[in-house]
Amino acid sequence: MPAIEILCLANSRKHGGRCIGGLRMDGGGWVRLVSSEPDGTLYPRHYLLDDGSEPQPLDRIAVPIAHPCPKPHQPENVLLLPQPWRLRERPLRRSAAPLLRNHLHRERNLFGDAADRIPYERLVAQPPTDSLALVIPDSARVRIRLTSADRRQTRLVFTLAGAVYDLAVTDPAAEARWADLAPGEHPLRVPLGQKLLLTISLGEPFEVDGCCYKLVASILSTPAGWWI
Structure with missing residues (x-):
């Protein structure tokens, strides 16, 4: 397959590397870009752009792909070819706004329900049509918590x-923007005239409970x- 352009x-973050996804500029919907690593994780050798930078949300980039490689919990996955990625546009022009608007998820359920996780066995039995979603929340706040292992975790x-x-x-x-926040909940303020835009992703099965967790993969x- 030839290179495709995505927004x-x-x-x-994913297992010490990255997970990168976006919308096809030709209207073909979501793609999640995966490598030939066992879990599909991307590393700098896979995703650095031709100008040496990393892809950023709202970049328009050209990515060489081999073929679709869907999984029960991630139907949008496509396998990369080992060729350079190219930056086409940064910052993005306003003409891309309809693409975002047309793919907004407006319903209460994400990937079939309103829980924070889905058992992998259920996904195998009833594969979802999507594992990536773009949402504008009604309200949001940041929550910083310490896990049972005393590790800091950022939540939304x-x-x-x-x-x-x-x-x-x-x-x-x-995570870097909020690195100095103390444990607890904090308001999330958005500049006047702008809206909060979240990309929600369904992660890999968690070995402890066999569930795929819903994750906030991007906050911008x-x-x-x-007008979105």
């Missing part, structure tokens, strides 16, 4: 059409003046 909407608590979600954040840029604000 990058997530460059998130948000509402979507009446459903309340409390999901782990895997967006490294957001819509560019000023865009």
